[in-house]
Amino acid sequence: MRLIGLLLVAAGLLAACTAFAGRWVLALDTFASFMPLFGVAVLLGLLLARTRAALALSVLALIPVGVAVLPEWTRPIPAARAAQVRIVTHNVWHDNPDPAETAQTILDAHPDVVLLQEANGTFRPMLAALRQSLPYATDCPADCELAILSRWPIGERDYFLKDHAGQSFGPPLLWARIQPPGAPAFTVATLHYVHPGPEQAKRRAELALALAGVPHDDWIVAGDMNLTPWAAAMREQDAALAPLTRFTRSLASWRRPVPVLPIDHLYAGPDWGLADARRLPATGSDHYPLLVRIGRR
Incomplete structure (x- = not known):
């Protein structure tokens, strides 16, 4: 068992260092998504090995793990005076086998605004059902997979940001x-x-540049970002989107039935504060929906 433990610690050290190198090598940053799991493997290996060599290797391994993971738990998130807006963000999955259950879970959260991704698959017929309770919605081209529904009236809306000449800029x-x-x-x-x-x-990069070009103090941006908080790419995005703040903190949303990776996120501008954010029950999607309650500061 000691040998197995030592090998587990060594493997965890190698994996953690490889993931940490994603700060400089983009291709390695994907491994950072599993950084907390590498830490668990190291601690389990230390428990099995119980040798000085294992302890020394564990300390070395936990340094990159700590540097990557701890900032997520210590970064400040502004608080709301009161919860005024309930927002659900959910990747409903193109191949959702139970879109009706998914729609009901969304409605059971009593959202004011719903932001959906991959809504152009099996879930599309449910958009009409959602509009019974959320009567205001955006239009999107046939090849667009995104949807916004609201309990309150919607004014201006569009797919892509547009400049004064009507030209699109930024990401989809x-x-x-x-x-x-x-x-x-x-x-x-x-x-x-x-x-x-x-x-x-x-x-x-396009998103950061696009948001810098519009008044964004009251903006809320959410969706499936395929990034975990301990990836270097996420830290870069957090800095690039400032003064917007990421209100989701390590909310594991993928993959059902055992969520491990927090890859769905919500950012809000400086007008907003966070009341709370939580994961909703599983749906027919491979992602879990998130409910974020926010209010004016």
């Missing part, structure tokens, strides 16, 4: 201006990144 992004009665209007947007790699890096 569905946005809408929500107009709650008796309260200031605000903008919500949803998007779906491809898997980590050069194309995703391009879209992340």
